[in-house]
Amino acid sequence: MFIDSAKIFVKAGDGGNGAATFRREKFVPKGGPDGGDGGRGGDVILEADRNLATLLDFRYKAHYKAERGAHGQSARKTGLSGRDMIIKIPCGTVVRHADTRQLLADLTTHGERVVIAKGGKGGRGNQHFATATNRAPRYREEGQPGEELCLQLELKLLADIGLVGFPNAGKSTLISKISAAKPKIADYPFTTLEPNLGIVPYYEYQSFVVADIPGIIEGASEGKGLGLKFLKHIERTKVLAILIPASSPDVKAEYKILTTELKKFSASLAAKPKLVVISKLDAAPDDFKLPKFRGIKTVGISALAGDGLQELKDALWQAIHQPELVEV
Ligand SMILES: Nc1nc2c(ncn2[C@@H]2O[C@H](COP(=O)(O)OP(=O)(O)OP(=O)(O)O)[C@@H](O)[C@H]2O)c(=O)[nH]1
Numbered sequence: 001m002f003i004d005s006a007k008i009f010v011k012a013g014d015g016g017n018g019a020a021t022f023r024r025e026k027f028v029p030k031g032g033p034d035g036g037d038g039g040r041g042g043d044v045i046l047e048a049d050r051n052l053a054t055l056l057d058f059r060y061k062a063h064y065k066a067e068r069g070a071h072g073q074s075a076r077k078t079g080l081s082g083r084d085m086i087i088k089i090p091c092g093t094v095v096r097h098a099d100t101r102q103l104l105a106d107l108t109t110h111g112e113r114v115v116i117a118k119g120g121k122g123g124r125g126n127q128h129f130a131t132a133t134n135r136a137p138r139y140r141e142e143g144q145p146g147e148e149l150c151l152q153l154e155l156k157l158l159a160d161i162g163l164v165g166f167p168n169a170g171k172s173t174l175i176s177k178i179s180a181a182k183p184k185i186a187d188y189p190f191t192t193l194e195p196n197l198g199i200v201p202y203y204e205y206q207s208f209v210v211a212d213i214p215g216i217i218e219g220a221s222e223g224k225g226l227g228l229k230f231l232k233h234i235e236r237t238k239v240l241a242i243l244i245p246a247s248s249p250d251v252k253a254e255y256k257i258l259t260t261e262l263k264k265f266s267a268s269l270a271a272k273p274k275l276v277v278i279s280k281l282d283a284a285p286d287d288f289k290l291p292k293f294r295g296i297k298t299v300g301i302s303a304l305a306g307d308g309l310q311e312l313k314d315a316l317w318q319a320i321h322q323p324e325l326v327e328v
């Protein structure tokens, strides 16, 4: 299952208490206060990890606690600090406060870290509290509690290209041909219910990532079909590839419906650079001509026959890396 959200509880370690002790040494009567400080509690840290792809693990384990600091000891010994708790999350996870929905972190690059709950400070030992009038204080501080909160984690896939089209347009077939992804393919609408990511190898050492998402229909913004919720997965893509089958009764009208629905979901999504991909060319009527869209490149393919795929990969690559040079 593709899990794209989870709620977890995190608690940083409490600080250790300061100690209230007095020096005890041979031949030193009435030794002064020597209580050490408590150790710092461990922090809870989130770290983005490119080897993780889902938030599934968080469905099984939802509580995370960092270690508390040790208490101070006699002879001015400070307690050991608690160990930090490091929670690894997939790159592209947005972290919010579960109650207030406040955005706390947005980790996109491998290895990026954020302290999400700070450990409590250790309390000071009685060695700090001797004064001229009270040379043997019994007072010492308690450690401060570690921060605790509930987090809402939400994974937004990180892809370069988002495939957008009506159900049955051939999006999943395309991704299965140009990447190692193995999505379900069938000739009924809404075969794809969850996003699929495919890594497309490009020449020897390069690659880019394509996201295949469920189909969109007219009225999706009002909840028709699967609605538009899943579009959040392509909000961060650089380029949208709009797939329209050559067998469509009206390619231009289909394009208009798709872009209108995109706009209703988010203006910034709709404003992304686009390519039009005319799919299923093998099933096109004999007199079919590739349509022209103002300022937008159009590529024709047949994923089944393997036609046009290299040209498409070149166009996608260029749209990602040099959008200004894409020739229409
Ligand atoms: N003739 C022909 N049929 C194709 C081509 N590509 C896909 N199809 C067929 O079109 C149907 C739908 O393909 P999918 O790849 O599942 O379409 P989709 O856009 O992912 O559909 P949803 O997941 O429902 O949105 C399947 O029966 C495919 O075999 C093509 O290049 N030529």
Ligand SMILES: [Mg+2]
Residues within 6 Å of the ligand: 171, 172, 173, 183, 184, 185, 191, 192, 212, 213, 214
């Ligand atoms: Mg599909």
